[in-house]
Amino acid sequence: MSSMQSPTSIPQSPTRLYDLDLPTLQSLLAGWGEPAYRVRQLWEWLYVHLATDFDQMTNLPKPLREQLAAETIIGVPQMVDTVRSADGETRKDLLRLEDGETVEAVLMRYRRRCTACISTQVGCPIGCVFCATGQMGFRRSLSAGEIVAQALHFARILRAEGERLTNVVLMGMGEPLLNYDASLSAIRRLIDPRGFNLGQRRITLSTVGVVPGIERLAGEGLQITLAISLHAATDRLRDQLVPLNRRYGLDALFEACHHYVKRTGRRVSFEWALIEGVNDSPMQAKALAARLAGLLAHVNLIPLNPTPGYAGRPSPHAALTAFTAELERHRVPYTVRLRRGVDIQAGCGQLRQHSAGQEEAT
Numbered sequence: 001m002s003s004m005q006s007p008t009s010i011p012q013s014p015t016r017l018y019d020l021d022l023p024t025l026q027s028l029l030a031g032w033g034e035p036a037y038r039v040r041q042l043w044e045w046l047y048v049h050l051a052t053d054f055d056q057m058t059n060l061p062k063p064l065r066e067q068l069a070a071e072t073i074i075g076v077p078q079m080v081d082t083v084r085s086a087d088g089e090t091r092k093d094l095l096r097l098e099d100g101e102t103v104e105a106v107l108m109r110y111r112r113r114c115t116a117c118i119s120t121q122v123g124c125p126i127g128c129v130f131c132a133t134g135q136m137g138f139r140r141s142l143s144a145g146e147i148v149a150q151a152l153h154f155a156r157i158l159r160a161e162g163e164r165l166t167n168v169v170l171m172g173m174g175e176p177l178l179n180y181d182a183s184l185s186a187i188r189r190l191i192d193p194r195g196f197n198l199g200q201r202r203i204t205l206s207t208v209g210v211v212p213g214i215e216r217l218a219g220e221g222l223q224i225t226l227a228i229s230l231h232a233a234t235d236r237l238r239d240q241l242v243p244l245n246r247r248y249g250l251d252a253l254f255e256a257c258h259h260y261v262k263r264t265g266r267r268v269s270f271e272w273a274l275i276e277g278v279n280d281s282p283m284q285a286k287a288l289a290a291r292l293a294g295l296l297a298h299v300n301l302i303p304l305n306p307t308p309g310y311a312g313r314p315s316p317h318a319a320l321t322a323f324t325a326e327l328e329r330h331r332v333p334y335t336v337r338l339r340r341g342v343d344i345q346a347g348c349g350q351l352r353q354h355s356a357g358q359e360e361a362t
């Protein structure tokens with residue numbers, strides 16, 4: 001060490017506890033000379049009691065709490081904006097990360113389900129033309145802790161209201177399979193029976209179709225749901241809507257989906273945002289049915305959420321009916337999703353865009 005270094009030199013960024021898996025936390029505390037059972041206690045404070053402050057951890061000795069406070073942070077994001085739908089069933093929160101970046105997370109209540117839709121990246125490098133996140137470009141990937149923290153944020157809010165978070169979908173900003181390790185580590189953290197203990201089948205990972213990531217995911221031994229954002233059933237059309245299709249075309253994508261079903265026994269979901277005059281023709285529906293033949297699959301039809309950077313409009317009802325009639329003819333199982341949270345721009349990336357617009361206006 002140089003003698004020139006002043007005692008006030010920039011401190012190392014503190015360890016974020018949400019970023020540590022159990023073995024790493026174990027070795028951190030073992031290094032401090034703490035007995036093994038302290039790690040379990042701390043783990044429960046983090047993932048069972050959802051503590052936001054070391055002072056809440058009353059069964060930990062004060063010196064340990066002080067050392068934790070001095071050398072680590074928990075990693076709870078700060079909520080900087082929130083909007084609620086008129087019916088009160090959907091809320092969207094803008095969460096500020098330590099470096100000042102912001103991500104969106106959405107909570108949807110439907111019947112007895114409370115689902116958190118969480119982000120895996122700030123922005124997204126894929127650039128799907130209809131997507132507000134894609135229009136924003138890519139800023140950075142989130143850490144595992146930053147992903148987990150979004151689900152815990154809503155779990156805490158729900159608990160205060162006597163409810164429970166029942167489902168998590170990785171369907172917010174970003175492409176989870178381009179941030180593979182952090183996304184998988186976050187999923188494993190959420191399903192840990194000693195911690196947050198969410199059922200594997202209550203987690204959905206949505207991907208635009210990163211084929212090597214799907215292949216890898218198939219071998220993880222997980223029972224989560226895989227959703228593919230398809231939106232088009234011919235390469236010609238999908239190349240225009242989803243630029244990644246030029247790299248991994250439909251043949252490769254469906255081969256990976258078949259492999260996923262074979263390995264996991266899980267049904268794959270296909271997301272399809274209906275865009276007027278673009279992908280809502282009976283011909284596309286027929287091509288979709290042909291692609292899905294022999295695959296354990298389900299289609300989710302979503303009306304397009306209009307975004308400032310894309311001229312497309314949601315399909316009118318007549319087009320939807322013609323599209324679903326074609327699916328029915330081919331016995332393709334589908335659900336028409338409600339336009340939940342449209343009044344709060346609950347579409348991916350829209351709150352961040354909205355907030356940035358407001359900042360610029362002031």
Ligand code: SAH
Nearest residue numbers: 131171174175206207208229271273304305
């Ligand atoms: N990158 C991943 C996960 C995040 S996007 C993926 O693309 O799957 C979450 C979902 O919202 C995707 O299905 C995406 O296609 C869809 N989506 C994005 N913009 C939309 C819009 N304007 N209207 C309707 N759905 C949209």
Ligand code: SF4
Nearest residue numbers: 124127128131134208
């Ligand atoms: Fe990225 Fe998904 Fe949006 Fe496409 S739809 S730009 S992959 S976040």
